[in-house]
Amino acid sequence: MTAKRSLPLSRVYQLLEPGPVVLLSTSLKGRANVMTLSWLTMMEFEPPLVGCVISDRNHSYGILEKTRECVINVPTVELSRQVVGCGNTTGRTTDKFAVFGLTPASASRVAAPLIAECYANLECRVFDARLLSRYSFFVLEVVKAWIDPGRKDPRTLHHRGGGSFMVAGETIKLPSKMK
C-alpha cells in the first residue's frame, strides 16, 4: 500500500476519460461493499461530475441511493482477479473486501472506503438522482481525489465484453489543443 497524494479536482478527467473499468465502493451501517463498473463518463471538468449507470439489480444501487456517497477506485491489471471477482458476486451474500483481500482505507469526505490497492480513488457524492427512474443513471460529484504518485502509465483494464479486457498500452503525445 503506497502513500497517496491529493490530486487536484481539475485533473480528475484524466483518470476517467480513457475508459477504465472501475471499482465502486459504498458503505451502509459500517458494512462496506464494492462493485465493478464500466458504464461511466465525465460530464463536467470542475467541479468534476461523473455520470454512471448502475442497474437497480446491483446491491450497490440501494446503498448509493440511500447514503448518496461512494468512492470510484481505479484498478490496474494486477487486480484483475479482484475486478472480475467483484463483478461475478453480489454484496447481498458476500463480504467482497474480505473474500478478495481488498484493504479498506478511510476516505476524507465520505463514509465509503477507499480501496487501498487501487492506484487512484475519487470520493464522490450523489449530485443528481433525478435520472434514476428513467436510466438508473447517477450523476456524481467528485469531492476529493487521491492518486499514487509513483504510477505514471497505469495499466488499466478496459472491458471488451465476453471475458475480454484490453490492457492499457503505450502513451503517446499528440498536438491536441484540448484540455
Added chain:
Amino acid sequence: MTAKRSLPLSRVYQLLEPGPVVLLSTSLKGRANVMTLSWLTMMEFEPPLVGCVISDRNHSYGILEKTRECVINVPTVELSRQVVGCGNTTGRTTDKFAVFGLTPASASRVAAPLIAECYANLECRVFDARLLSRYSFFVLEVVKAWIDPGRKDPRTLHHRGGGSFMVAGETIKLPSKMK
C-alpha cells in the same frame, strides 16, 4: 477502405465500453461535419443507448439538435492526425472531411455519413434530448452498426488529457460472468 460487415446491435457495447476516443459525424443540408469526442458511455445493451456530453460551443451540437441524427465512428491510432485535427478545429469555418482527407460513405439509416477510414461506425438517432439544458447530454440510440471484420484487436486511442493519449494494448481473457 475495407468492406464492412453489419455488427449485431447486441454487440455495440463491446466497441464503446473500453472508452475509445470517437469521431462523431453529422450532416446538415448536405454539408457534413465531424467532431472528436471522449465523454460518452453505454446506457443500455439493446437497443443500444449511448449517452454523450457535447458542449453547445461545438458546431455539431446545433446540427445534432436539429437533425437528430449522427454517426459514432471509432478510429484507431493510424488516424491520430485526423482525430487531433478534428478536435483542434471547428466545422463553422473548416470542411474537416476535405482538410483531413476523411472519406464520407453513405449510412443506411441516417443522413450523416460514415467515416470510411474508421474501423467501426454506429448510426445513431437522438433518443432523448431532455437532458440538454441541464447537462448538454444527448441520449443516442444506435440503429445500425458496421465493423471492419479484419480488425481483431483495434489500437484505439484513449484520451488522458494535455496531449497524452493511451493506445489500446494487449487483450486478455478473464473469467468474467458479465456480458
